Amino acid sequence: MIKPVNDTFQTALVAAIPNLRAFAISLCGNVQTANDLVQETMLKAWANRHRFEEGSNFKAWLFTILRNSYFSDFRRGKREVRDEDGVAAASLSSLPEQPGHMDMIDFQRSLAKLSEDQKEALILVGAEGFSYEEAAEICNCAVGTIKSRVNRARARLVELMGVGSVEDFGPERVARAVHSKTS
Amino acid sequence: MTASDADGLDDTAGVLLDERVQAQIGQQLTSFYRELVNQPIPQNFMDLLARLDRQEDGK
Numbered sequence: 001m002i003k004p005v006n007d008t009f010q011t012a013l014v015a016a017i018p019n020l021r022a023f024a025i026s027l028c029g030n031v032q033t034a035n036d037l038v039q040e041t042m043l044k045a046w047a048n049r050h051r052f053e054e055g056s057n058f059k060a061w062l063f064t065i066l067r068n069s070y071f072s073d074f075r076r077g078k079r080e081v082r083d084e085d086g087v088a089a090a091s092l093s094s095l096p097e098q099p100g101h102m103d104m105i106d107f108q109r110s111l112a113k114l115s116e117d118q119k120e121a122l123i124l125v126g127a128e129g130f131s132y133e134e135a136a137e138i139c140n141c142a143v144g145t146i147k148s149r150v151n152r153a154r155a156r157l158v159e160l161m162g163v164g165s166v167e168d169f170g171p172e173r174v175a176r177a178v179h180s181k182t183s
Numbered sequence: 184m185t186a187s188d189a190d191g192l193d194d195t196a197g198v199l200l201d202e203r204v205q206a207q208i209g210q211q212l213t214s215f216y217r218e219l220v221n222q223p224i225p226q227n228f229m230d231l232l233a234r235l236d237r238q239e240d241g242k
Contacts, residue, residue: 017228026216122212123212154208161211
């Protein structure tokens, strides 16, 4: 009877790998570190598979394991990588011909400048599509905390990336818009 | 007529600008993430799973 349960578990685990990798790359900004992080998550999930409660959110459970591993082991010390340019090149070089590739690199560079808390909340809610409640559970914090982190992350990205877009509106309108915000 | 053409609507212009930038950033976030999700799974991940499976069989 054990085998079919394990097969189901393994199938669900495999299905979650692309999302776990995307989350890991977004978090640590380095593909090799992210791959290590995902493999560690898979090992931990497998070792603790009997502790997963049937009927609860499997993907959220996996994401919780991954982010806890990241914050406890990976972020500090030996595995940390802070090469923002290398980051972009490493994870996005697989599709260099894709239109908008440079935008993507710019975007990743800006993302890397967010605080860990803000980045995590933004990715979980804005990219992965978790609800605020699910994200709060994954990050082990209050729902209101997640909401404010997401808002601050978005505002910071506007600061970091908004300039190019703002120019599209013409100098006069920008001046007026900026004026209206500061007055 | 756009909001910024009208006198006294500077606040509206600011909000519209912000919304447009926000929408653009949301779009970039989504396509950035989608590209990562669509990357092929490295082979050693599948090797790891096969190893776990064999361990289980060996018990």
